[in-house]
Amino acid sequence: MPRRHMIMTGADGAALRAALRELRTKLEVPEEFPAPVLAEAERAVRSPCLPEFDATDIPFFTIDPPTSRDLDQAMHLAKRPSGGYRVHYAIADVAAYVTPGGALDAEAHRRVTTLYFPDERVPLHPAVLSEGAASLLPDQTCPALLWRLDLDAEGRVEGTEVRRALVRSRAKLDYEGVQKSIDGGSAEEPLALLKDIGRLREALEAERGGISLNVPDQEIVEHEGSYSLAYRAPLPADGWNAQISLMTGMAAAELMLTAGTGILRTLPTAPDGAVGRLRRAAKALRIEWPHHVPYAELVRGLDPHRPAHAAFLQECTALLRGAGYTVFTGGRTPDPVLHAAVAAPYAHCTAPLRRLVDRYTGELCVAAVAGTEPPGWALEALDALPKEMSDGTRLANSAERESVDLVEAALLKDRVGETFEATVIDVKDREPLVGTVHLEEPAVIGRVESTAQKLPLGDRIRVRLTEADPGRAKVLFAPA
Numbered sequence: 273m274p275r276r277h278m279i280m281t282g283a284d285g286a287a288l289r290a291a292l293r294e295l296r297t298k299l300e301v302p303e304e305f306p307a308p309v310l311a312e313a314e315r316a317v318r319s320p321c322l323p324e325f326d327a328t329d330i331p332f333f334t335i336d337p338p339t340s341r342d343l344d345q346a347m348h349l350a351k352r353p354s355g356g357y358r359v360h361y362a363i364a365d366v367a368a369y370v371t372p373g374g375a376l377d378a379e380a381h382r383r384v385t386t387l388y389f390p391d392e393r394v395p396l397h398p399a400v401l402s403e404g405a406a407s408l409l410p411d412q413t414c415p416a417l418l419w420r421l422d423l424d425a426e427g428r429v430e431g432t433e434v435r436r437a438l439v440r441s442r443a444k445l446d447y448e449g450v451q452k453s454i455d456g457g458s459a460e461e462p463l464a465l466l467k468d469i470g471r472l473r474e475a476l477e478a479e480r481g482g483i484s485l486n487v488p489d490q491e492i493v494e495h496e497g498s499y500s501l502a503y504r505a506p507l508p509a510d511g512w513n514a515q516i517s518l519m520t521g522m523a524a525a526e527l528m529l530t531a532g533t534g535i536l537r538t539l540p541t542a543p544d545g546a547v548g549r550l551r552r553a554a555k556a557l558r559i560e561w562p563h564h565v566p567y568a569e570l571v572r573g574l575d576p577h578r579p580a581h582a583a584f585l586q587e588c589t590a591l592l593r594g595a596g597y598t599v600f601t602g603g604r605t606p607d608p609v610l611h612a613a614v615a616a617p618y619a620h621c622t623a624p625l626r627r628l629v630d631r632y633t634g635e636l637c638v639a640a641v642a643g644t645e646p647p648g649w650a651l652e653a654l655d656a657l658p659k660e661m662s663d664g665t666r667l668a669n670s671a672e673r674e675s676v677d678l679v680e681a682a683l684l685k686d687r688v689g690e691t692f693e694a695t696v697i698d699v700k701d702r703e704p705l706v707g708t709v710h711l712e713e714p715a716v717i718g719r720v721e722s723t724a725q726k727l728p729l730g731d732r733i734r735v736r737l738t739e740a741d742p743g744r745a746k747v748l749f750a751p752a
Contacts, residue, residue, distance in 0.1 A: 288499060288682040289391050291743035295674055296394075299667060302383050305398050308375040313398040316369035316376065317405040322415055323368075323436035330360055333443040333463065334408055335450055335513050341403040342386070342395065344623045344630075346441045347516060349465035352422065356430070357469055361419040361520050362439040364406050366397065366624040366631045368415040372649030381653075384664025386626040387671045390492040390499050390679060395626075402625045410444045417634045419520055427472025432523045434637050451509040470512025473519055482615035483568040484511060484518075485592070486576045487585045490717055492679050499679055501715040505576045517622045518614065524637050525617035531640035532603030535633060535657055537620045539612045542591040549701065553587045556699075557730035567591075568615075580730050583697035583710065597629065597658040601651070629661050677746045680716045684740040684747055691736045691752045696720070699729045709735055709749055718747040725751070 305313075332346035348360040370377050380396055387394040395402045408414055418437035422430045445463070453459040454467050477484065486506050493500045521537070528534025547567060554561040554570075557580045561570050571588060574581040592613055597620075600606035611618040621637065624630035632650050639646040694709035697717070704726040710717050720727065720735055735749035 285499060288678060288742055291678050291682070292389055292391050292675065294743060295671075295678065296389065299670060299674075301387060301394055301667075301671065302379075305379060306375070309379045310398055310400075312371070312374055312376045313369070313400050316371070317400055320368045320405065320415060323365075323438060325418075325435060325437040327360075327362075327416075327418055327437040328413055328440040330439065331462065332360070332362055332408070332439055332441045333445055334410070334441055335445045335447060335509070338446045341407060341409065342625045343408040343441070343444070344625045345517065346408040346416075346439065347466075349462045349469060351461075351465070356425050357423040357427070357465065359419070359421040359423065359469065359516065359519070361421065361516060361622075362408060362416040362437075362441075363419065363520075363622055363630075363634060364408055364625050365415040365417050365436060365634070366401070366406055367635060368436075369401055369406055370397075370631070372647075380628055380631075381660060384628045384660055385668050387668055389671060389675050390494055396628065397625060406625060408439070408441050410441045413438055413440045415439075417638060419523070421519065421523060423469065423472075427469060427476055429519065429523055432527060432641075434524075434527070434634075434641050436638065447507050447509050447513070450513075451507045454509065466509070466512045466516075470508075470515045473515035474511065477515070477518075477615075478568070478572060480615045481566065481568050483571050483613050484514065485571065485585055485588055485613075486511070486574075487589060488576050488582055490676060490715060492675060499682070501676075501679055501683065503712075503715045518618070520622055521618045521620060522614065522616050524619040524621040524633055527637045527640040528600075528619065528633070529606075529609075529617060531636070533601045533640075533646060533651070533654075534599075534606075534636050535619065535629060535654060536598045536600075536606055536609065537595065537611055537618050538598045538606075538608045539592065539595040539610075539614075540608055541610075541612045546591055550584075550587060550591070553729060554584060556728075557581075557584050559584055579695045579710070579732070583695060583730055586697050586708075586710075597661050599654045599658060601654065627661075628664065629657055632657060676717075678742050680718060680747045681740045681742040681745065683714055684716065684737055685742060688737050688740055691734050692749075693732060694720075694735045694749065695732050696727050696729050699727045709733070711735075716747060718749055720749040720751070722751050727751075 330348050332348050334343045334346045344364050346362040350358045352358050383396050386396045416439045420433040488503050488505045491502045491504050493502050576582050598606045619633050621630050621633040635650045636646050692711050694711045697710045698708035700706045705722040707727040709720045734752040736752045738750050739745045739748040
């Protein structure tokens, strides 16, 4: 979808910020870090636990949104003399700063994950760590978990190592700049190889039946105190970058499974009823889906820029519900073991600045490669992590969803009664008069309720805005 910015007036922005403060209170979002936590973080910055191995000669780079400062991952890509590729992937080593059982550790377990609101970010760790000493910012020497993944000419992982090391990023890149330099042929080899390796990994994903949903994102954009909504269809570079992280998560899962102790990110296979619903949606959207074509193959051929395809991709997200974390110890085989969308065992390990579980996964992988027992603090926390992560993820999803609802209502509060062009992207199975519409301008996705005719899934219709009141009522439309 094209990026469309709808800037509100200063008064609207002030009202929205008040509503967002009320939202954080309602969700019981953590406030400022307690003084003991901040004091411990300051002490940790002055005396971190630094590794002996020095890998600062590797010219790493990061790829993140332009304004990000909590940089978890840095990479360097190269061709191997014997053929194939070598991926060095550095992950911020949060454990170098966090004392097990200390105030900083306890606060991380209380927060679980970084929360994102339009007007502020509620971080997992104090900024002195997450945006400072522990972040892989350019020209800063940092402790990291250094992964080395050796790939063959087809992109298959032949060897995996992970160890603690000092690293130093040379450049902070963003997705649009990366895409432009690769497409234009100006990217140097370590960056240009992102396309080669990313496409090889995408081919392997297709081979094993995995799937990445390129659903257009509905983004909240802040500019000088005002807020807007924009659609952003993922760039190819987003997907290539995600494949590096996905590959590392799969390698982490294999290391822990071999060692017999770990925590996996798992997703059950979608029930037949859910796939059947998707087939009905595809028919309604006039998307051809031959019975012999697997779901994953169909999705890879869709274009998120086409309204009907974007609507179907939105429907597909229903198959990703039910993801959780599975702990296993003592060499027992975990159940479940697979992540259905990845079509392989998989673990979260590449975002420890923003997600609690990744610190533990990294620790278990370092021990697995070294052939040593994981530290007691990591083992003792495992059983509680699935529920902690579930609760934290639920809060993060609520914060994101309700923030978007507030921005939509703020954008449209003075336009009640107006009509808009929209695409019906969802219709409830048992309530065919109720569904969801996607407006291209403004960039709004909202509920629609009909009083007479069934909603035509996938069709463009005109709708009238009937409600929009930030803090009180979400946007609501009716067929015009």
